[in-house]
Amino acid sequence: MSKNIIELHGISKSYDGQMILDDINLTVRDGEFLTLLGPSGCGKTTLLRMLAGLEKPSSGKILIDGRDAAGLDPQERHVNTVFQSYALFPHMTVFNNVAFGLRCDGVDEEAVKTRVTEMLRMVRLTGYENRKPAALSGGQQQRVAIARAVVKEPIVLLLDEPLSSLDYRLRKNMQIELKELQRKLGIAFVFVTHDQEEALSMSDTIVVLQQGKVVQQGTPREIYENPTDISVATFIGESNIFDLVIEEANESELKITVESISYTVRNPAHFKTGDKIHLLIRPEDTRVYHRSEIETTEGLFQATVTQVIYKGTTVDLILKLPDGKRLSATEFFDEDNGEDVTYTIGETVWISWPLGWEVVLPYET
Amino acid sequence: MKPKLHYFSVGLIATWLGVFGLLSFLLMVVISFLQQDPDHIALPYFTFQNYIDLLDPMFLKIFIKSFYVAIIVTGGCLILGYPFAYILSRLPEKLQNISLLLLLLPFWTSSVVRSYAMMSLLKTKGLLNTLLLSMGIIHQPLQILFTPTAVGIGLIYNLLPFMILPIYVNLERFDIALIEAARDLGAKWTTVFRKVIIPLSMPGIVGGATLVFLPSMTLFFISDLLGGAKSLLLGNLIENQFLMANNWPRGAATSVLLTLIMGAGLLMYWKRTKNKEAEHEAFL
Numbered sequence A: 001m002s003k004n005i006i007e008l009h010g011i012s013k014s015y016d017g018q019m020i021l022d023d024i025n026l027t028v029r030d031g032e033f034l035t036l037l038g039p040s041g042c043g044k045t046t047l048l049r050m051l052a053g054l055e056k057p058s059s060g061k062i063l064i065d066g067r068d069a070a071g072l073d074p075q076e077r078h079v080n081t082v083f084q085s086y087a088l089f090p091h092m093t094v095f096n097n098v099a100f101g102l103r104c105d106g107v108d109e110e111a112v113k114t115r116v117t118e119m120l121r122m123v124r125l126t127g128y129e130n131r132k133p134a135a136l137s138g139g140q141q142q143r144v145a146i147a148r149a150v151v152k153e154p155i156v157l158l159l160d161e162p163l164s165s166l167d168y169r170l171r172k173n174m175q176i177e178l179k180e181l182q183r184k185l186g187i188a189f190v191f192v193t194h195d196q197e198e199a200l201s202m203s204d205t206i207v208v209l210q211q212g213k214v215v216q217q218g219t220p221r222e223i224y225e226n227p228t229d230i231s232v233a234t235f236i237g238e239s240n241i242f243d244l245v246i247e248e249a250n251e252s253e254l255k256i257t258v259e260s261i262s263y264t265v266r267n268p269a270h271f272k273t274g275d276k277i278h279l280l281i282r283p284e285d286t287r288v289y290h291r292s293e294i295e296t297t298e299g300l301f302q303a304t305v306t307q308v309i310y311k312g313t314t315v316d317l318i319l320k321l322p323d324g325k326r327l328s329a330t331e332f333f334d335e336d337n338g339e340d341v342t343y344t345i346g347e348t349v350w351i352s353w354p355l356g357w358e359v360v361l362p363y364e365t
Numbered sequence B: 001m002k003p004k005l006h007y008f009s010v011g012l013i014a015t016w017l018g019v020f021g022l023l024s025f026l027l028m029v030v031i032s033f034l035q036q037d038p039d040h041i042a043l044p045y046f047t048f049q050n051y052i053d054l055l056d057p058m059f060l061k062i063f064i065k066s067f068y069v070a071i072i073v074t075g076g077c078l079i080l081g082y083p084f085a086y087i088l089s090r091l092p093e094k095l096q097n098i099s100l101l102l103l104l105l106p107f108w109t110s111s112v113v114r115s116y117a118m119m120s121l122l123k124t125k126g127l128l129n130t131l132l133l134s135m136g137i138i139h140q141p142l143q144i145l146f147t148p149t150a151v152g153i154g155l156i157y158n159l160l161p162f163m164i165l166p167i168y169v170n171l172e173r174f175d176i177a178l179i180e181a182a183r184d185l186g187a188k189w190t191t192v193f194r195k196v197i198i199p200l201s202m203p204g205i206v207g208g209a210t211l212v213f214l215p216s217m218t219l220f221f222i223s224d225l226l227g228g229a230k231s232l233l234l235g236n237l238i239e240n241q242f243l244m245a246n247n248w249p250r251g252a253a254t255s256v257l258l259t260l261i262m263g264a265g266l267l268m269y270w271k272r273t274k275n276k277e278a279e280h281e282a283f284l
Helices: A044-052 A094-104 A109-122 A138-150 A168-185 A196-202 A220-225 A230-235 B003-032 B049-053 B057-090 B093-108 B111-122 B127-134 B148-172 B176-184 B189-200 B202-218 B220-227 B234-244 B248-278
Strands: A004-015 A018-029 A033-037 A059-064 A079-082 A156-160 A188-193 A205-210 A213-218 A240-245 A253-258 A261-266 A276-281 A287-289 A301-310 A314-320 A326-332 A348-352 A359-362 B043-046
Touching (some): A004 A044, A004 A188, A018 A188, A033 A044, A033 A196, A079 A138, A079 B176, A094 A138, A168 A196, A188 A196, A196 A220, A230 A276, A240 A253, A253 A276, A287 A326, B049 B248, B057 B202, B057 B234, B111 B148, B111 B220, B148 B220, B220 B234
Parallel strands (some): A033 A188, A079 A156
Antiparallel strands (some): A004 A059, A205 A213, A240 A276, A253 A261, A276 A359, A287 A348, A301 A314, A314 A326
């Protein structure tokens, strides 16, 4: 595997006695797309600003490309940032914005012209050189901000929620563009976002931050399919959660009862008899059947449809269990299967999930 | 705001400015083209004589001197005021409010009174000389009072807030992210100032300079009190013509000329910024 380009060792930060970041250990590998994901106020932006050199940690050590970054000012690190508000210089043209960093480094004008022109071509802004940022659309400003940072050929590009102010469609396009750009450049991206969908679709590695702590780190798939923590599970994607007590446990299996039906599921983490757990079932793993579709209702529990949301590629259902608990389910149109995905509000349906697709987590209040 | 109240408020200000600003200025323009007469404000005969009189070398000398003083004072206010405004704008909000209050506190007394106070500070046996003598920094009392230096000090002291406030207002809204972006891109602090902060606070600087430049030529009582009888600035000249010589048309012509020069200066700045937006500006 490629080498570590950034290493954080025991990074903490507090303001006025309030802990913003608590003992963060993290590595960013060369060429990796790493996302810091968390709700606002979790410290992800502070962490990014530390990498940029705009904030100093209260304790801990940051290594950038093997060098201790403690004494390095922002301009001495080979790290550049795309700011959330873009922070384009309003009094300069697009060309001069992109050229700014090169000119600061004393690159000669001839080379500046070549590199800026090449960069603008790369972000498809050729012809906009003499415009002021105010005369550009949000997406174009975004691309100038990226060009301005990337033209300096950093070893890591930091992106602070760069897509948050774009509309949905543009955001989707920029996600793909960013990902392509990252592949083309081959440099590491550290991307900050609170949008879990964005994180899942773009990242090689996701680091979930909550209240200043890393709660889980892994590939998007690991994070989504095997959350290690109920807070990660609820933050990333939707889930149906049942709070249960284990009736019987051995090293490999657990006996539980969901809605008066007994199930035997895998024991993923040495749970013992009597342990309180959360049982998680993702809406897309929740199977919904009409009575006519099944021969027996054995191993299935009953629910009432309270809402049907047609989404085009899927149908989302809100269901109510007899005890009043709400459940959501996502059903895919599957014409080959001939499965009936027409539901009416108020009708009774039968619920199950493929055993083994559930997630069992220790109970937390 | 309700439209009615809106119109009333805008209307009131427009009327006020119209009557006391525009109308009185137009009156000045009209009077400046009339013939002077010691016994009347003016005689209703059209003439260019008042403007031709301004070509008098005596007048030109005062004019150039006033200009020189105004440039020094404006420059002085800028050098003192800009860092002050910058620091002020970066303070925590609570401290900002206190500092602003302290800045404006002296304005609760009339500037004539403050100029007298300035006299007692600067005079031969005044506080400043006593202090410097007792500290052994100087051995002879400095003759500051009744020199152009005293006028300069008095003007800068009186006009400094007018420089600080517009720059402060501008810098207070300044997007910190721009400074961070510049630092992130490798700019040294000096570059950040030269290329980002100063160009973007130019409207504040121009606003402040406009507020300082004209008064520093025309605040006649300061040069009267601190400069002594020999210090004659444009303001004193205008005052003399209106009140002593009872030569309203000539006083009016002087005022109008001053306004035109200021107007031309602002127009030039405005044109220049417009051109700059269009052209491809050089970095260094």
